[in-house]
Amino acid sequence: MNGSALSRRTFLQSLAAASAGSALLGPAALAAATDDPRVEQILAKYISIDMHNHAQVQLDHPPQPSDSIPDLGGAIRRSGFTAISAAFALDFSKLEQPGDAYGHFMNGLAWLDEELKHGNMRRALNLHDLKAAHEKRQPTIVQSCEGAQFLEGRLERVEEVYKRGLRQLQLLHEKDDVVRPLGDVYTRPAHLGGLTPFGADVIRECNRLGILVDLAHASPETIQGALKVATKPILVSHTSMDKRPGNKPIPRGMAPHLISAEHARVVANAGGVVGVWIHVADTIEECVQGIKMMVDAIGVDHVGIGTDSDITGHQDQPNTNEIWPNHNGGLFRELAAEMLRQGFKPEEIGKIGGGNYCRLFDAATAGHS
Numbered sequence: 001m002n003g004s005a006l007s008r009r010t011f012l013q014s015l016a017a018a019s020a021g022s023a024l025l026g027p028a029a030l031a032a033a034t035d036d037p038r039v040e041q042i043l044a045k046y047i048s049i050d051m052h053n054h055a056q057v058q059l060d061h062p063p064q065p066s067d068s069i070p071d072l073g074g075a076i077r078r079s080g081f082t083a084i085s086a087a088f089a090l091d092f093s094k095l096e097q098p099g100d101a102y103g104h105f106m107n108g109l110a111w112l113d114e115e116l117k118h119g120n121m122r123r124a125l126n127l128h129d130l131k132a133a134h135e136k137r138q139p140t141i142v143q144s145c146e147g148a149q150f151l152e153g154r155l156e157r158v159e160e161v162y163k164r165g166l167r168q169l170q171l172l173h174e175k176d177d178v179v180r181p182l183g184d185v186y187t188r189p190a191h192l193g194g195l196t197p198f199g200a201d202v203i204r205e206c207n208r209l210g211i212l213v214d215l216a217h218a219s220p221e222t223i224q225g226a227l228k229v230a231t232k233p234i235l236v237s238h239t240s241m242d243k244r245p246g247n248k249p250i251p252r253g254m255a256p257h258l259i260s261a262e263h264a265r266v267v268a269n270a271g272g273v274v275g276v277w278i279h280v281a282d283t284i285e286e287c288v289q290g291i292k293m294m295v296d297a298i299g300v301d302h303v304g305i306g307t308d309s310d311i312t313g314h315q316d317q318p319n320t321n322e323i324w325p326n327h328n329g330g331l332f333r334e335l336a337a338e339m340l341r342q343g344f345k346p347e348e349i350g351k352i353g354g355g356n357y358c359r360l361f362d363a364a365t366a367g368h369s
């Protein structure tokens with residue numbers, strides 16, 4: 001989100017207001033998600049993943065015995081997704097001194113450790129782990145982070161967090177690394193010339209170790225620079241097309257977050273995947289129309305789902321499983337049902353729901369332990 005033009009809270013309030021309106025849309029919006037038996041068949045057959053989810057963590061302290069631990073496993077099960085890519089942003093809190101972002105990052109990881117332990121789960125480190133989780137119907141996460149400010153100029157920390165289980169790294173969010181910035185973001189004036197030499201080093205290190213590079217929030221120039229350096233396809237985990245179905249107006253402050261067809265094609269042509277948000281969609285029908293627009297622009301092999309919501313239902317974020325009124329049967333179940341209604345074939349839903357991500361994740365992590 002853009003902290004200056006639009007606070008996260010204001011944005012979410014406008015989202016909630018828009019969603020409340022969708023309850024008035026009539027029978028189509030009230031249809032039960034899981035009438036179609038193909039939905040459960042799709043869930044059973046294909047690995048699915050929310051490529052960007054803010055599962056709740058606390059960044060100011062590691063979990064204490066008195067803390068209540070969110071039911072991450074239960075929430076993923078309810079969603080119908082096999083997995084989420086669990087990301088937390090470090091730069092909503094103050095980052096003034098080297099050490100601040102690193103400390104917060106370690107606290108976030110400790111919280112997820114605890115949530116995984118409570119659900120008898122573990123992080124997926126490669127495609128084999130995702131397949132095993134899917135076969136056992138055991139929820140899992142891919143560990144990510146929204147913004148690599150925890151690096152604080154120290155390239156060796158990429159390997160350190162790799163050893164802690166991180167397998168997807170979103171280089172940029174809103175604020176620069178306080179020591180060595182990695183590149184320009186799309187919500188602030190460019191001042192770094194796109195990807196910085198340190199950003200390039202981080203991408204090379206991710207490619208070397210086996211970490212999927214996520215360029216959500218990067219400016220088009222930064223992405224162009226990244227594609228020159230990267231030896232593996234890249235992900236843009238959460239955005240939407242810069243046009244809405246029916247040419248509805250773009251909500252104030254949202255335009256920088258959206259991607260042009262031309263820009264999305266640059267990512268797809270390099271083998272990458274672009275994730276479609278639940279944001280900017282007032283209804284689930286509109287969300288699926290947005291997915292269709294992205295598919296029409298870049299092809300069914302290059303689109304995924306990146307909700308940018310919170311599956312454990314933190315009060316500051318939309319709850320992944322309760323985004324639209326009357327569609328609370330679990331987000332991926334609901335989306336798969338609506339995609340079928342709008343004419344997607346099951347195998348296309350399999351690709352968009354997770355198959356395309358799996359291809360990238362495997363390309364990034366294969367051959368690494």
Ligand SMILES: [Zn+2]
Pocket residue numbers: 001146216217238308
């Ligand atoms: Zn984001």
